[in-house]
Amino acid sequence: MVSTRSHPREFTEPTSSPSKRSTPAPTSASSTSSSSTTSSHTPKRSAMSSTSGAWSHTPSNLILIxxxxxxxxxxxxxxxxxxxxxxMPGGKLQWPLWVPYELxxxxxxxYGWPAWHANNGFTAAQSALNVVETIGYLVYLWIVYTYGVASTAQGSGAPDKGVFGKLAEARTVQGRWAAWAVLIAxxxxxxxLSKTVLYWLNEAFSGFDNIKHNDAISLFFxxxxxxxxxxxxxxxxxxxFGGEILEGLATATPNGKKDQ
Structure with a gap:
């Protein structure tokens, strides 16, 4: 967990000189007004809690959806x-769940017979990675809905206004579980992303061997x-999520707050 610390007070207060009196600094009306205005504004939830210094995470509902x-x-x-x-087509388990895969x-x-008959292992290899990704996302959702609390804070990456503004309302996780959630996600x-890029590159470097037989409309849709x-x-x-991690790391550095 990334956290910030404030410097403690000195153990002994310096004794004031009897010839001088400490005069409290006057409080201007403008600074009071500014403080009131700031507190009434609800910003997007950052990776670091502004009150406790603990890492907090509020995913936007766009990501959850x-x-x-x-x-x-x-x-x-x-x-x-x-x-x-x-x-596959003709298989005893094809109907009804996997009928669309015939197309x-x-x-x-x-995904068709050519790769199966060629004993092409790429399809199964990328599917094995799909399993790992799915487990990671499920763990992330488990953390969010087990340790998160309902929040009106705006999740990272959520829209500010407009029709989709309501999707900004989400759940907030704090502390070590928030750090784990962001890291896993x-x-x-x-x-x-990397696996999908590899999938596209596999076609590009093979001369689009598995999809070049399609017409333009079928290929597109x-x-x-x-x-x-x-x-x-x-x-x-x-x-x-990378931005949240960078924000947390920057806040943990000595000059992190000054650089923001």
């Missing part, structure tokens, strides 16, 4: 891969759009 939608899809995906050939396997041969998001989502959202999550 993405995880809620993507995790079931990822589990569906790696289950199909590990159950091949029974989950996708015809678009991306990594950052590692999982970076892993997802059935391959580029769905696979592109796993580039954009994990990149966004990596940026947000």
């Amino acid at each position: 993405w995880l809620g939608a993507s995790l079931p899809l990822v589990m569906w995906d790696f289950s199909y891969v590990f159950l091949r050939p029974h989950s 996708y396997g015809a678009v991306d041969y990594n 950052y590692g999982s998001a970076l892993m997802t 059935y391959w580029i759009v769905p696979n592109g989502a796993w580039l954009i959202l994990p990149a966004y999550m990596t940026y947000v």
Whole structure:
């Protein structure tokens, strides 16, 4: 856990000179007004609590919604891969859960019969990484909903205003569990992003061997759009969680507060 400390007072107060009197500094109305204005404004939740110095984490509901939608899809995906050939067309487990993969396997041969007959291990290898990522995200969600409390603070990366402003309201985790949550989420998001980039590069360096048979419309809607989502959202999550880690580390440095 990253925390900040304030310097303690001296053990003995200096004795004032009898010939001099200490005069309290006057309090201006402008400074009182400024303090009142500042306290009424609710900023985005930072990685460091402004009151206790403990690390706090408030994820935006945008990220929570993405995880809620993507995790079931990822589990569906790696289950199909590990159950091949029974989950493939004609297999005893294909209907009804994996029927849509009959179409996708015809678009991306990594998921179809060509890769299976070629004993191509890339598909299963990336699915094994999907399992690790999924476990990381589930642990993150467990921390958020077990140790977090309902909060009206605005989560990192959440929109300030507008139609999606309500999605900023989330839950806040504090202390060591907050640090663990951010670290696990950052590692999982970076892993997802790196693996997806590798998936695209595998096609590029193989001459698009598994997808070049598609027409432009099929390629765009059935391959580029769905696979592109796993580039954009994990990149966004990596940026947000990485920013929280940097903020915490900067605050822990001697000049961290001055540099902000």
